[in-house]
Amino acid sequence: MDLNLRAAVIHNIHENTQQELEDTIVDAIQNGEEKMLPGLGVLFEIIWNNSSENEKKEMLQALEGGLKKS
Incomplete structure (x- = not known):
């Protein structure tokens, strides 16, 4: 079986509104299910690839x- 996780995640949410995207992220984090982590990783990749260098520095900070609080 050839599964392209990135394509599947993007296909499932590509027409979502900002509110729906936020709900998806919050739900995935609150559920704490390991199976949601790859999808969050795809979302982060999209955010990272569409961010300026300044925004990337802010995210890293x-x-x-x-992590220091953990």
């Missing part, structure tokens, strides 16, 4: 700060 937020990530570093969040």
Whole structure:
């Protein structure tokens, strides 16, 4: 079976509104299910690839700060 996870995730959400995308992200995080992690990874990849260098630095700072709190 040839499964392209990126394509499947993008296909499932490509017409979602901002609110639906937020709901998807919040639900995936609150559920804490391991099976949701690849989908969140695809979403992060899209965000990363569409962010400026300044936005990437901000994300990395937020990530570093969040990891230090853990």
